[in-house]
Amino acid sequence: MIDRIAFGIVAAALLLSALRVVTSKNLVHSVLWLGVTLASTAVAYLLLSAPFIASIQIMLYTGGIITLMLFGVMLTRRGEDLAIPNDTSEGGRALVLSLATFGLFTGAVVMTPLPLDAPSITVDTAELGRQILGPNLMAFEVLSVLLLAVMVGAIVIARRRDASVDHTAPGLRLDTDPSSEDGSAS
Amino acid sequence: MSLPIELALVALFVPAAMAVLLALVPPLRRTGRPAAWLSVLAATVSLGAAVWLFADQLAHPTRDLLESVAWLPHAGASMADVGLRIDGISVGMTLVVTLVAFCVQVFSLDYMRSEPDADLGRYFAYHSFFIFSMLMLVLAPNLLQLFFGWELVGLTSYLLIGFYFKKPSAAKAAVKAFWVTKLADTGLLLALLVLYSHTGGFEWTSHPGADVATLVTLLLFVAVVGKSAQFPLHVWLPDAMEGPTPVSALLHAATMVAAGVYLIVRTDPLFAQAALTREVMVYIGSFTAIFAAVIACVQTDIKKVLAYSTCSQLGYMVAALGAGSVMGGYFHLTTHAFFKALLFLGAGSVIHAVHSNEMSDMGGLWGRMKLTGTVFLVGSISLAGMPFTAGFFSKDLILESMLESGRLLPWLALLGAAFLTAFYMGRVFFLVFLGKRSEKAEHAHEGGWEMRLPLVLLAIPALLGGYFGAHFAGMWHLDYEPEWNLQAFAPSLVPILGFVAAWSMYGRGEARPAPAMLAPIARLARSGALDHFYEGVYRVLGLKLAAAVGFFDRYIVDGLINLAGYLTLTGGQRVRRLQSGNVRDYVFVVAFAIFALSAFGMLR
Amino acid sequence: MPLAAWLILAAGLFSIGLYGVASRRGAIGILLSVELMANAVNLIFIAFGRYRGDHLGQVFTLFAVALTVAEVAIGLALVILLHRVRRSDERVDAVRELHG
Numbered sequence: 001m002i003d004r005i006a007f008g009i010v011a012a013a014l015l016l017s018a019l020r021v022v023t024s025k026n027l028v029h030s031v032l033w034l035g036v037t038l039a040s041t042a043v044a045y046l047l048l049s050a051p052f053i054a055s056i057q058i059m060l061y062t063g064g065i066i067t068l069m070l071f072g073v074m075l076t077r078r079g080e081d082l083a084i085p086n087d088t089s090e091g092g093r094a095l096v097l098s099l100a101t102f103g104l105f106t107g108a109v110v111m112t113p114l115p116l117d118a119p120s121i122t123v124d125t126a127e128l129g130r131q132i133l134g135p136n137l138m139a140f141e142v143l144s145v146l147l148l149a150v151m152v153g154a155i156v157i158a159r160r161r162d163a164s165v166d167h168t169a170p171g172l173r174l175d176t177d178p179s180s181e182d183g184s185a186s
Numbered sequence: 187m188s189l190p191i192e193l194a195l196v197a198l199f200v201p202a203a204m205a206v207l208l209a210l211v212p213p214l215r216r217t218g219r220p221a222a223w224l225s226v227l228a229a230t231v232s233l234g235a236a237v238w239l240f241a242d243q244l245a246h247p248t249r250d251l252l253e254s255v256a257w258l259p260h261a262g263a264s265m266a267d268v269g270l271r272i273d274g275i276s277v278g279m280t281l282v283v284t285l286v287a288f289c290v291q292v293f294s295l296d297y298m299r300s301e302p303d304a305d306l307g308r309y310f311a312y313h314s315f316f317i318f319s320m321l322m323l324v325l326a327p328n329l330l331q332l333f334f335g336w337e338l339v340g341l342t343s344y345l346l347i348g349f350y351f352k353k354p355s356a357a358k359a360a361v362k363a364f365w366v367t368k369l370a371d372t373g374l375l376l377a378l379l380v381l382y383s384h385t386g387g388f389e390w391t392s393h394p395g396a397d398v399a400t401l402v403t404l405l406l407f408v409a410v411v412g413k414s415a416q417f418p419l420h421v422w423l424p425d426a427m428e429g430p431t432p433v434s435a436l437l438h439a440a441t442m443v444a445a446g447v448y449l450i451v452r453t454d455p456l457f458a459q460a461a462l463t464r465e466v467m468v469y470i471g472s473f474t475a476i477f478a479a480v481i482a483c484v485q486t487d488i489k490k491v492l493a494y495s496t497c498s499q500l501g502y503m504v505a506a507l508g509a510g511s512v513m514g515g516y517f518h519l520t521t522h523a524f525f526k527a528l529l530f531l532g533a534g535s536v537i538h539a540v541h542s543n544e545m546s547d548m549g550g551l552w553g554r555m556k557l558t559g560t561v562f563l564v565g566s567i568s569l570a571g572m573p574f575t576a577g578f579f580s581k582d583l584i585l586e587s588m589l590e591s592g593r594l595l596p597w598l599a600l601l602g603a604a605f606l607t608a609f610y611m612g613r614v615f616f617l618v619f620l621g622k623r624s625e626k627a628e629h630a631h632e633g634g635w636e637m638r639l640p641l642v643l644l645a646i647p648a649l650l651g652g653y654f655g656a657h658f659a660g661m662w663h664l665d666y667e668p669e670w671n672l673q674a675f676a677p678s679l680v681p682i683l684g685f686v687a688a689w690s691m692y693g694r695g696e697a698r699p700a701p702a703m704l705a706p707i708a709r710l711a712r713s714g715a716l717d718h719f720y721e722g723v724y725r726v727l728g729l730k731l732a733a734a735v736g737f738f739d740r741y742i743v744d745g746l747i748n749l750a751g752y753l754t755l756t757g758g759q760r761v762r763r764l765q766s767g768n769v770r771d772y773v774f775v776v777a778f779a780i781f782a783l784s785a786f787g788m789l790r
Numbered sequence: 791m792p793l794a795a796w797l798i799l800a801a802g803l804f805s806i807g808l809y810g811v812a813s814r815r816g817a818i819g820i821l822l823s824v825e826l827m828a829n830a831v832n833l834i835f836i837a838f839g840r841y842r843g844d845h846l847g848q849v850f851t852l853f854a855v856a857l858t859v860a861e862v863a864i865g866l867a868l869v870i871l872l873h874r875v876r877r878s879d880e881r882v883d884a885v886r887e888l889h890g
Contacts, residue, residue, distance in 0.1 A: 007791050011799050018803055018826050022810030027818060034822050037803075041829050048796070048840040050848050053855075057832075060859055065825065072818055072866040076873040093774065094812030098805040101781050105801035108788055114793045119843040128845045136849055143856055150860040158867040160874075773820075774812050 006047055013040040031069045038062045052125045190242055190272045191253050194325055197235040202318035204228035208311035218303025222295055225310035229288045236284040243277040254327050271327040279324045282520050283441050286527045287317050289640035290436040293531050296636035297432055297538055316342040320441055329388040333374055339442045340367050347429040359425035366422040370412020377405035390453035399459035407463055414446030414500045417474040421716050423497055427489040435530030439496050440523035447503045451516045467508030472596035474501030479606035484708035487543045488533045491614055498603055502584050511587035513666050517655055518580035525568040525648035532562040535637055539630035550623035554630045557638055559619045561645045566615050568648045570608035570681035579652030585677050608684025616692040796837035803830035817869045828858045
């Protein structure tokens with residue numbers, strides 16, 4: 001009984017905040033609503049007996065991602081408006097597609113025999129750690145390499161070029177390339 | 187190869203070779219008189235072969251040769267053969283054709299003297315081609331080859347009627363002849379198809395059963411009605427007089443128009459099984475005989491008189507064949523060829539002298555042109571069927587057989603036509619050769635020897651040909667005994683009366699208006715009512731049908747093609763919009779594709 | 791709670807995210823919507839893992855989270871670059887070099 005109520009609350013929170021993310025006119029509002037969504041997801045994880053993941057979710061997502069997003073929004077502002085516009089277009093076909101997809105997944109779920117009750121489980125984070133560093137060690141190591149690459153890559157992509165010291169190949173220079181100034185497509 | 191086959195091949199292919207030579211070597215053709223003489227030479231050779239062949243056949247009267255080679259291979263055997271059929275019927279006709287063709291070509295040497303060289307060469311090339319085409323028809327062993335010859339003579343007729351193609355009336359006449367006969371030829375084509383589908387071949391000796399035989403012969407008769415100018419498809423023959431007079435003599439009197447009659451004679455085994463067709467033939471033939479004779483009485487153009495006369499005489503032949511008398515039809519065909527060709531050439535001589543076709547420009551020519559007048563008289567009395575002339579024998583035979591078959595009304599029609607025949611020929615003779623000379627006739631004189639020789643040459647069989655009827659009948663596997671009794675001579679009263687009537691009206695050689703009885707018919711004939719009717723039918727059916735087919739072709743057939751092109755182009759334009767360069771569109775497409783693939787995978 | 795309920799919830803979340811991806815014009819808006827979709831997927835992982843009874847779902851989710859964070863980092867770097875190159879707007883529509 002309790003769990004059904006809890007599920008209902010979490011579900012409502014998730015869906016409502018997600019809707020606000022995609023419909024909000026203000027970009028900052030969208031980011032903040034995303035934060036709510038991510039936090040609700042963490043609660044959902046708790047309901048599903050995954051406390052470690054829930055904490056990871058809070059730390060990385062609601063903490064890191066939201067911060068990152070806000071940075072991005074602020075760094076790419078046009079003009080001095082406080083209300084950052086967040087345009088949407090082509091809503092019609094998007095709606096159709098999303099409804100169709102929802103229908104498809106729901107149909108798949110409904111047509112598949114799925115367990116009704118969760119088996120009893122002991123929450124054991126240490127076991128999780130053993131799983132990660134045991135059978136899935138390779139993935140873990142690759143992941144760390146990937147994260148390194150991502151860090152370097154992000155820096156390379158976003159760094160500001162100094163005109164007098166430009167080590168990039170001539171064809172790849174961007175902000176000195178005159179044809180990109182007007183910003184019009186060919 | 188036996189002698190008859192060789193002779194037949196010579197008769198057939200020497201003129202053909204000459205025609206090909208003149209056709210393919212324009213410098214030779216354009217020399218004019220030399221080309222003409224070459225053609226005459228070829229015609230002479232052909233005539234010689236025909237005479238020899240005829241004599242040889244006389245020695246073996248009942249011989250029946252058939253030599254053919256397989257032509258269209260089909261399922262192992264041959265679908266159709268090409269070859270020669272040498273028997274009494276074909277040999278006789280061969281002689282007639284080559285003799286008249288020879289006379290006409292010689293005559294043309296003088297008559298067409300004033301033509302430019304290139305045209306003269308063309309003229310004689312056509313003549314050589316005609317001999318070949320007609321003999322292909324005559325010597326054909328089956329209906330398919332006969333059809334081949336039939337179409338070729340139709341083509342030659344078109345070419346020769348339209349010889350003066352720069353003259354609009356001549357060009358129109360040529361086209362009219364071609365169209366009318368072509369329409370009728372569909373009957374022949376359909377007959378071939380029906381015959382083939384029922385008997386697997388084109389032989390006229392087959393026995394497909396009474397119904398099929400009736401159908402086939404009726405279709406064949408349709409073609410004959412066109413080619414032999416029977417009512418109602420006779421309309422092209424008077425117009426065909428636009429061609430040079432020698433051409434009228436050869437094609438439209440003696441040979442080509444007789445091809446229809448020849449067809450019926452040849453395919454007699456089939457017609458013998460079709461009583462209905464024969465009935466139809468009797469009535470159409472006898473009607474045409476008297477109908478055309480009436481119209482001939484009111485014509486002022488000498489060639490037109492002879493044209494309608496030909497129509498009428500062909501009607502006699504058709505009626506005779508319908509009554510079952512093959513001898514009557516065939517015999518009259520041969521005698522008619524001689525005296526009608528003679529009459530046309532005689533008319534040609536007169537026309538050449540006075541430079542006009544109208545009889546009002548002639549008159550009193552007897553003093554100036556005794557030879558022409560004499561042969562013209564010979565031809566006229568033979569045509570009328572006066573006693574002891576060739577025409578007498580053949581016409582009498584026809585009248586007798588009609589009477590014997592018990593058909594009284596047609597017999598009366600034929601009798602009436604005989605009266606009128608004498609009447610209109612008498613009219614022509616008196617108007618042309620007696621009476622006062624017109625201005626144009628003052629300077630008339632006989633033509634050169636080239637014109638006189640054929641006249642004499644043709645007058646002989648025109649007068650005496652009848653006596654040999656019995657002799658030749660054996661060659662045609664027919665019984666014929668001319669009877670010399672009162673009953674035989676009785677019908678000759680009719681032409682005598684006809685001449686008397688003509689003398690009474692035109693004896694003084696003055697042109698008088700047509701007798702009151704015939705005036706309305708004269709008006710009707712001149713009005714071209716039948717032509718207007720045909721034109722109307724063509725407008726209503728033909729043009730509308732053509733318009734419908736054209737519409738279908740232009741908008742539906744072409745429309746489909748154009749539609750395909752249009753769809754490709756606009757489809758391309760539309761599809762091009764997928765390349766919008768817009769990243770979000772691409773994202774959408776990818777998302778949609780994933781959805782679609784998942785759905786497909788799930789629902790399968 | 792039947793597993794199906796969690797799954798349908800996740801499906802709904804995913805669809806909302808899809809709607810956002812297809813309709814948002816700004817790059818950051820699209821990134822946010824992608825986040826939603828990733829989140830939904832993680833939820834599915836955890837849910838299935840719970841009903842399997844072992845920790846495999848959580849393992850997957852851990853990796854997924856790490857990867858998603860990496861992707862956002864790169865994405866934002868690109869947004870910044872875009873902003874620098876095309877001063878006027880960061881709307882994705884403006885990038886039309888592939889226009890046919």
